[in-house]
Amino acid sequence: xxxxxxRGAALWRPGFEAKATAGAAREPxxxxxxxxxxxxxxxxxxxxRERLQATWRRGEEALSPRVxxxxxxxxxxxxxxxxxxxxxxxRAKAFAERYAQAxxxxxxxxxxxxxxxxxxxPKKIQSAREHYxxxxxxxxxxxxxxxxRRALVSPRTRLLQRFAAFxxxxxxxxxxxxxxxxHLKGDKRLLPLDAELETLFSTWFDVAFLExxxxxxxxxxxxxxxxxKYEAVHDIRSWGDLKNRLDSDRRCYGFFHPRLDGDPLxxxxxxxxxxxxxxxxxLLDETAAAxxxxxxxxxxxxxxxxxxxxxxxxxxxxxLIKRVVETLKEEFPKLKTFATLSPIxxxxxxxxxxxxxxxxxxxxxxxxxxxxxxxxxxxxxxxxRYLGKELQDGKPVDPVARFHLGNGARVERLNWxxxxxxxxxxxxxxxxxxxxxxxxxxDKHRTMLSHGEIPMAGAVSDLYR
Numbered sequence: 001x002x003x004x005x006x007r008g009a010a011l012w013r014p015g016f017e018a019k020a021t022a023g024a025a026r027e028p029x030x031x032x033x034x035x036x037x038x039x040x041x042x043x044x045x046x047x048x049r050e051r052l053q054a055t056w057r058r059g060e061e062a063l064s065p066r067v068x069x070x071x072x073x074x075x076x077x078x079x080x081x082x083x084x085x086x087x088x089x090x091r092a093k094a095f096a097e098r099y100a101q102a103x104x105x106x107x108x109x110x111x112x113x114x115x116x117x118x119x120x121x122p123k124k125i126q127s128a129r130e131h132y133x134x135x136x137x138x139x140x141x142x143x144x145x146x147x148x149r150r151a152l153v154s155p156r157t158r159l160l161q162r163f164a165a166f167x168x169x170x171x172x173x174x175x176x177x178x179x180x181x182x183h184l185k186g187d188k189r190l191l192p193l194d195a196e197l198e199t200l201f202s203t204w205f206d207v208a209f210l211e212x213x214x215x216x217x218x219x220x221x222x223x224x225x226x227x228x229k230y231e232a233v234h235d236i237r238s239w240g241d242l243k244n245r246l247d248s249d250r251r252c253y254g255f256f257h258p259r260l261d262g263d264p265l266x267x268x269x270x271x272x273x274x275x276x277x278x279x280x281x282x283l284l285d286e287t288a289a290a291x292x293x294x295x296x297x298x299x300x301x302x303x304x305x306x307x308x309x310x311x312x313x314x315x316x317x318x319x320l321i322k323r324v325v326e327t328l329k330e331e332f333p334k335l336k337t338f339a340t341l342s343p344i345x346x347x348x349x350x351x352x353x354x355x356x357x358x359x360x361x362x363x364x365x366x367x368x369x370x371x372x373x374x375x376x377x378x379x380x381x382x383x384x385r386y387l388g389k390e391l392q393d394g395k396p397v398d399p400v401a402r403f404h405l406g407n408g409a410r411v412e413r414l415n416w417x418x419x420x421x422x423x424x425x426x427x428x429x430x431x432x433x434x435x436x437x438x439x440x441x442x443d444k445h446r447t448m449l450s451h452g453e454i455p456m457a458g459a460v461s462d463l464y465r
Contacts (some may be wrong), residue, residue, distance in 0.1 A: 047189070048072075048109075048116045062105035072113050079118075079158045089165035096163065096172045104179075111180055115193035118156035125151045156196050164204065170259035173197060178310035198313045205257055205265065205311060207319040212327065215252040215267065217243055226264060227252070232305040233343060240286045245269055249291040251299075253324050255316050260308075266316045268324055269303040272296040272332065276434050277341045278415040280424075298337040299328050301437075304403075318407040321437065338437040339412060343419060344428035346398045347386050354382070366429040367417055380414055383431050384463035387411050388456050396454065401435075408442030409435035410455035414463070 046058065052072065054065045063071060077083070078091045099110060128144070128151035135144035163169045177197045184190055215223060224246075228236045236242050246252055254267035271283050273291055277300045282288055301324075304317060325338050352360060362375045369376040388411060390397040396405055405411070411433060418424070418432025436457070438445075445455040 048112045052117075061109075062103070063109045068109060068113070071110065072117055075110075075113055075118070075159060078162045079155055085162075085165060088162040089169070092162045092169065093166040096166075096169065099172075099176075107179070108183070111176075111183075111190055111193055114156060114159060115190050118154060118159055119192060120152055120154040127151070154192075154196065156193065157200070160196060160200055164200075164259075167259075170204070170257070171261065171263075174201075174260070174308055174310035176310070177201075177312075178308070181309065181312060197310075201311055201314045204259075205314050205316075207255075207316070210255045210257055210265065210316070210319075212320075212323045213254055213256055214327075215246065215254055215264075217246045220262075223262060223264075226307070227267065230264065230267070230305050230307040231303065233303040234280065234284060238286075241284065244284070244286045244288075247290050249273075249293060249296070251324075251328065253320070253327065254307075255320055264307045265311060266304065266306050266320055268301055268305075268320060270324065270328070271300045271302055272328075272335075273298045273300055276300065276337065276339050276413065276436075277302070278413070278418060278432075278434075280341060280419050280421075280432065283341070293332065294334075296332060297334055298339065299325070299332075299335055301338070301340045302342075304340075317403055321407060325437065325439065338439075340404060340409070340433075340435040340437075341415075341418065342400050342404065342433050342435055343424065344383065344387070344398060344431055344433055345400060347383060347428040347431065348426065350386055350390065350397065351382055363429055366425065367420055376416065379429060379431075380416070381463045383414055383428070383433075384456075384460050387414075387433060388454050388461055388464060391452060391454075394450075394452060401433075401454075404435040404437075405445070405449055405454060407437075408445045409437045410441070410445050410457065411460050412436035412457045414460055 046054070046061070048068065051057070051061065051065050051068055057064045074091070074095055078088055078095065080088070083091065099107060102110070125148075128148040132141075132144040132148045135141045160173060163173055177194065180190060180194060180197075184194055215227065217224070224242065227245075228242060236245070244250070249272050251270040251272070252267060253270070254264035256262065256264055271277065271291075272293060274295050274297055276298055277283060280302060283300070283302055301321065304320075306312075306316070321338075328335055328338075363369075363379055366376070366379065369379075387396070387398060387401055396402045401411070413434040415432045415434065417430045419428070420430050424430050424432070441455075448455050
């Protein structure tokens with residue numbers, strides 16, 4: 001009878017109830033795998049408030065009301081004001097360890113609790129807001145503003161701060177958000193948790209706390225392997241390819257945070273040349289001889305990769321490029337030009353919505369078009385219009401253009417057959433673009449963009465006039 005009861009209990013015992021010894025016997029589920037499982041799960045129709053007051057769970061709900069209440073109590077204990085910082089961090093670490101062992105659908109219940117049960121007190125907000133409005137123009141205005149600010153701070157903020165307190169806590173939170181992001185469109189209840197994480201990350205990962213490091217062939221093997229893992233623009237095909245990108249005429253720099261244990265946040269690959277590059281092929285040619293650094297006048301940023309999905313929305317690119325430009329100038333005083341060689345990833349998909357199918361068919365084999373072929377000139381004209389005119393919410397439609405133009409660059413030149421690879425042809429008919437970073441005009445270009453005008457060289461804007 002005792003064995004029968006034990007087996008029955010095991011059928012409903014959730015991941016958050018599992019004993020530490022049982023959890024230690026299993027391998028933690030990878031974040032990516034858990035996220036993939038959770039995508040298939042439909043979000044519960046009941047709020048956590050309704051479920052906490054219920055007796056039975058519905059079929060699609062992971063945790064029973066009883067276990068949900070217990071999980072909420074564990075989260076509340078983390079932010080208990082009677083608990084010291086050390087004790088709060090210890091409780092947060094214990095919860096994070098159980099979370100790592102829990103199935104994806106149970107993790108989602110933990111997200112919902114954090115999102116729905118740790119919001120600010122609406123009565124305090126209303127009272128503080130009324131006080132602030134009444135105090136406008138009086139000596140009490142400043143004190144009223146402070147009161148309103150404090151009322152808007154949610155217990156959720158304190159909860160996440162406690163998770164960040166233990167050594168692996170920052171990695172835990174970054175991975176949690178990476179797992180959470182794919183579910184935001186399908187479950188709006190998770191938006192407060194995501195917004196809170198993004199706000200905290202913007203502070204915790206401010207550039208003042210980041211370290212710029214050069215990555216070279218002499219860097220630790222574990223770090224070099226991460227370049228292969230995170231490269232998002234031009235896949236690294238082999239160790240020879242990687243060595244070429246770290247050769248004497250190349251530089252690679254990344255931003256690092258002290259709490260992420262040597263994992264880069266973002267990195268940029270740079271080629272030192274004597275002119276602005278118009279094709280990615282020679283830059284990726286492993287057999288090409290290294291450039292003469294004594295003649296280098298130009299730095300080409302040919303790949304920029306964000307490494308941490310969980311830090312989406314936290315901007316590093318602007319500061320990274322500025323810091324790299326300053327570092328390169330110190331090492332190579334002759335460098336005068338700083339530009340990119342960038343893909344145009346959204347061009348083909350945008351163009352398919354602008355022209356009929358028979359027109360697209362004329363560009364099926366763009367690399368075979370003659371220099372003066374009208375189809376070639378027309379395609380360049382469309383590309384110039386895409387980069388120079390297409391805005392959405394005041395920002396360039398193309399994601400790479402949005403990044404560089406937002407950082408103060410300008411569209412400098414379109415390059416035919418800049419990327420003749422299958423990926424390049426599929427994305428943009430093989431076209432690539434140079435964005436020019438002129439340190440003296442970055443602020444001017446940002447101002448232009450803020451007024452809906454995209455900074456462009458005359459040779460590019462002439463293509464669509």
